[in-house]
Amino acid sequence: GFATVDHDRGRRCGLPEVVYAEHKTPEEVIAIVDALRERSGYALATRVKEADRPALRAAWSGVPVQEAAGAGAFLVGSPPPLVGLPPVPVVAAGTSDLPVAREAELTLRAMGQSAHRITDVGVAGLHRLLERLPELAAGRVVVVIAGMEGALPSVVAGLLPAPVVAVPTSVGYGAAFGGVAALLGMLNSCGSGVTVVNIDNGFGAALSAGRINAL
Amino acid sequence: GFATVDHDRGRRCGLPEVVYAEHKTPEEVIAIVDALRERSGYALATRVKEADRPALRAAWSGVPVQEAAGAGAFLVGSPPPLVGLPPVPVVAAGTSDLPVAREAELTLRAMGQSAHRITDVGVAGLHRLLERLPELAAGRVVVVIAGMEGALPSVVAGLLPAPVVAVPTSVGYGAAFGGVAALLGMLNSCGSGVTVVNIDNGFGAALSAGRINAL
């Protein structure tokens, strides 16, 4: 009764509805995931609060589950087969940005796609990024994740003709304002071909990159 | 002496450097446009201040020029031939958003691509949008432009599997905060597959959509 699942979304938009768990009780999350799995065989739940994760892990102990460590994202049930698209490069500026990268990767997996991870290549040590250029260039679309000043997408977009989906993260303190500094940096990128999603929104970046990769 | 034009950008990123004119004198704009035209035969200048536009129109009176009305964007010289890609649907929520739409269209043209415009289909009168669904569905990627609460991209993304590039505009007053309300709305879109560019940045949306359309 408490949910009106949009069961038609898979057909309309390419991915069944995903459960945004942050403001829901574990009971609500489980019930909606069950309803979705009944239809599609699997379901993705994101942003499960840290305190609720053990309960969900227990509830789903008999089911195949993939979890994005540190992010509270769960892919429950048998995910759809891989559709054979080239992996999407998912670039994280620092080790601290990894949970967001993992959320993006799990979301791509839920879409039947895969990711290629490149970590710790922030702009304060440029050579690290330049060495990985061929791996970046192999993607049809690139996801770039960075906190603090969020400068990495500008640099990446200046090196490649592929579209760049930029994800600001809440990594930082003080005037980072929980990711606002990185968000503004990315919105004002002087690099061309950069678009932006919400702070820490690895999920949304993957949805968009997956739609692009599927073209 | 005052500019180090990135003449290599066309090769690297698919579009030669574009002149961001807002904080430049008309003399500077003309000189950089000339330098770019010498290389590529054409150049795009965006965000020419209203007061400087007559001077630039005069300076370029002997050259083929396309101007995005109300936006201060100029495509100077013979634009590159159309590359034969499907037109990108450029959707504007209201008539007031048209200058931003025109900037996007001119930028696509500078990339050798074209646009299909759909106007005045805001969410307060849904039937207007629903009637245009086939035209929207013909695009491989859709640009959606809206001011005020910026709700249109959420609705569009819920109807289609294509990636949506959302452009918040400064249309509105009071708590619209010059486009911030629309920007935040789009960043928090509950629709999947939406990415966002800066306020009034039709140029950046087109760059990204053009990169996607070219895949």
Place this chain on the structure above:
Amino acid sequence: GFATVDHDRGRRCGLPEVVYAEHKTPEEVIAIVDALRERSGYALATRVKEADRPALRAAWSGVPVQEAAGAGAFLVGSPPPLVGLPPVPVVAAGTSDLPVAREAELTLRAMGQSAHRITDVGVAGLHRLLERLPELAAGRVVVVIAGMEGALPSVVAGLLPAPVVAVPTSVGYGAAFGGVAALLGMLNSCGSGVTVVNIDNGFGAALSAGRINAL
């Protein structure tokens, strides 16, 4: 001594004073509720902190109490009889917005009115809302509750001639800024007939809707 209860408010404004418990000790809440119940037979306390709820449930264990789950609102004592007005449609965009909806419903009940709940009809899956149009149209006034981009009131107001009271919620993260994105979206609604209350303020929305419904 610590409170000067406004015992005349029921006569003047149609509802006795309500206890805003968030910044009060449980002892203070109990004492003021007692003073109000002595006068009216019942009292409403809102925004009881999670940690204080068990203490209050215990204190009122011998009294009829209705609680709005997840919201910390308590209607203590025998509520006033229903006055026979049509129920107010209370629309929540997502499951996560339910606590706010329940606060609104309990407040309406304290006014001798009732609510009709419609849940999980967000704008990313429009058909869900359109199917419920007759239920919405049955209301003289509609309460619409949404977080994230807060677009739902614009769409509802475009479908109906009734006044819409919009409640932004703190559901969301990052650039949702604890409900600010939804608040700004609603304040800039392009839909006509929308007015707005504070973030998560189901109580205030119900007070206003109740005053309107009573005309």
Place this chain on the structure above:
Amino acid sequence: GFATVDHDRGRRCGLPEVVYAEHKTPEEVIAIVDALRERSGYALATRVKEADRPALRAAWSGVPVQEAAGAGAFLVGSPPPLVGLPPVPVVAAGTSDLPVAREAELTLRAMGQSAHRITDVGVAGLHRLLERLPELAAGRVVVVIAGMEGALPSVVAGLLPAPVVAVPTSVGYGAAFGGVAALLGMLNSCGSGVTVVNIDNGFGAALSAGRINAL
């Protein structure tokens, strides 16, 4: 071509579409007003920029026109007959808030309703408001307009059982932040039954008050 007028809105929502002129050229405003007048015999245009007003006055010199002084709102053509509802009290805290009050009044007129104006009754001289209480109490719904700290709606709502639609204005300077201080004050009103519209949005307040008054 540049506009898709929502001609059905009058039937659906009780008032035909209104032209928001601030970001449109005078030519666009005139064309859309003409299209609307052809259907309904009259049209309302709001927030015409100061510089554009003389051109519009000239263009409409042969037509009956009512103008809200200082607000740039125009009611063009023969407005609909008055429907016989009680006038809506429109209360302005100070003389400086009058343009917003006039915009509200003209909008009510476009809905076939009327207003009763009460001016300069701010909270720093309470007796002025208390003397006008009977006039306030005659309304089924009250519009209260105030800038600076925006305290007036709280006081009015504490004196009456009618719903109060509050309009913050940009009157003030410094930390008034163009109306933000008043907006926040009203959103946090301790008075019950207050809902809020955008800064300087006399139009929106009237739309809502008119919907309420028509119940």
Place this chain on the structure above:
Amino acid sequence: GFATVDHDRGRRCGLPEVVYAEHKTPEEVIAIVDALRERSGYALATRVKEADRPALRAAWSGVPVQEAAGAGAFLVGSPPPLVGLPPVPVVAAGTSDLPVAREAELTLRAMGQSAHRITDVGVAGLHRLLERLPELAAGRVVVVIAGMEGALPSVVAGLLPAPVVAVPTSVGYGAAFGGVAALLGMLNSCGSGVTVVNIDNGFGAALSAGRINAL
């Protein structure tokens, strides 16, 4: 070693230095209070974190101590004798604002002055304030404390010729932004003779009122 106490401040400014404990360890607070008591016989510490209060109560169990309940302010040692000035009216809009009022009262006591408390007289029930006018008028200076929209100082200043020191509080939620709404309301007060201190700063309001009262 870790502190350079300003032992001369009492002579220069009328009150010895006060310990701002919020960002200090309990050990640091005790040491500085000891140093101050050695000089003056007493010391005031404000904003002791909730978790540190039991330790400080224990440490000072053998000394006369007055504590401002809910505020974490402690007056340790024998306070200076009362200097015989009229009490300062300390007005709190709601019960929730009491901790701030108590901090102000304790600070006045540390200055050898006293307070007269008036509580729960917010603007949504004006009669409560008007009944207390004679008590207010007895003060040479008035401290007015309010959260939410912070309207009370405007009303008080409009009724009296005395200077009003206004204290915004963090009481409220959502768009109250932790006291910002009340702060802005007070800074934009249309009442004359109102000055403002920081959010929840009962201490600062008392220092200023005490300086004024001592003239």
Place this chain on the structure above:
Amino acid sequence: GFATVDHDRGRRCGLPEVVYAEHKTPEEVIAIVDALRERSGYALATRVKEADRPALRAAWSGVPVQEAAGAGAFLVGSPPPLVGLPPVPVVAAGTSDLPVAREAELTLRAMGQSAHRITDVGVAGLHRLLERLPELAAGRVVVVIAGMEGALPSVVAGLLPAPVVAVPTSVGYGAAFGGVAALLGMLNSCGSGVTVVNIDNGFGAALSAGRINAL
């Protein structure tokens, strides 16, 4: 008709109502000033827009008028006699802050009081302030005006036992945010006895200082 002058304010609060001209037409300002002068023989109008000043100067050419240069404040008619109180020191950190200082001085004059001006004694050259200490110490209350980082009131309050009324100004650029930096600095003053008024509000500071000086 458009104004309800609070003619009783002089009796109640010590100064007749003052005209806040910024959002009024010159005609409205003249009419209200006339109404006030009829009662009291003089009137104060503040924040007259630069463009409106010549018209007002012309309109009042036959009357004694004092104008605060750069501030748009006018004292029209014969001001009340000086009441014989000690002058209020009005301290401006820089030359750029002088218009605000002049507004404060003119307001004090309208209250029958006088000011003693001390200019250009900012904290970057401390000796300038220390040399003027005796002049500062002669005041019963001190008005301190500063832009940029707004540090001067903290320093002054640390040198004196008198209450300090601090006025942040909009002098500065970039991250001064039109006076917000100075405002926040003053609200967080570590100096004791500092209270704050709105940005550029020399008028409000004088009202408060005048109330204090009159004790």
Place this chain on the structure above:
Amino acid sequence: GFATVDHDRGRRCGLPEVVYAEHKTPEEVIAIVDALRERSGYALATRVKEADRPALRAAWSGVPVQEAAGAGAFLVGSPPPLVGLPPVPVVAAGTSDLPVAREAELTLRAMGQSAHRITDVGVAGLHRLLERLPELAAGRVVVVIAGMEGALPSVVAGLLPAPVVAVPTSVGYGAAFGGVAALLGMLNSCGSGVTVVNIDNGFGAALSAGRINAL
């Protein structure tokens, strides 16, 4: 009378006081510059408003004057001799940032130092910067100026052991918020050795760089 020039500042801090002209009348600027020139033979005035520049150019037509084009900074009189320090590299990300660069250069000149300008080397085309590395490495301290996302200082600081003074500029639009995006980017720089000055504050950057260069 209106200014208390800090004539001792040259001795104390290494540069005589500089006139901040933005909020002063031309007459005030001329008078203070004259007073300073009488002492030191020259004076620097910064941020002269565009409208006041012709008057100042005329007033100083008989004196040697250097002007920073586009910045409104004037070095009046014979500047001090060059002290023989290595030039300070002043790096501007784009052509649009040149006025700020020129203000920095003129300030260095007023300190008896010189600058080496490097322009249009933004991070979207990295090769441009890398080619200039030897010129950058020749500085003991580097000034880096950038608008939009302000990423350049992070990159420069990662390539060099010299201290970097970063200047955010107001170049950009929309969510650049007049330089706030660049400011936040620089404050959160992941590059080591970066410190920041106010938006567009070429003057302050040069003061600091000059102090460092003089060590």
Place this chain on the structure above:
Amino acid sequence: GFATVDHDRGRRCGLPEVVYAEHKTPEEVIAIVDALRERSGYALATRVKEADRPALRAAWSGVPVQEAAGAGAFLVGSPPPLVGLPPVPVVAAGTSDLPVAREAELTLRAMGQSAHRITDVGVAGLHRLLERLPELAAGRVVVVIAGMEGALPSVVAGLLPAPVVAVPTSVGYGAAFGGVAALLGMLNSCGSGVTVVNIDNGFGAALSAGRINAL
């Protein structure tokens, strides 16, 4: 696998890479510190979360470790020998700012440099600072740390010719906004030669001061 340590940074920038621990798991911190120590013999980790500190202390119990109390900074292994530069004066306005001062000192130590601490010399008691002037003047560069209104750097820079690196702290409450008030105050400093780092960023201030001191 999860980190790409920039082992070349020591050679390029003068200090090996430092671990920013706030958003990393203890396991990640230990692993990266180990990798760095293998190369350089020591490593610095900053901003270790309070809850993680005991685990790290235990893990490093057999290694020489220096910890900055209250700051979560750890210098693990044998730090590099002191290079014989004059100590950097590190000035903290209040006792509450000490953790930030300690982080700066430990960072200098990791660079082979040393600090001279001066505490509790805030601007509300100026004599405390003036007494320490000789100690300040002995530095080639000065680090100044302050919360609340952040005025101390302006005063220090006005007394000395050395460059001042200013660190705003999050000490304060209410309108201190977690250090924003101090940050803005420092960015708008009227003192010359002040540059600023992020809130609470003692680490970054030391990096910059160390680079300067090494010139």
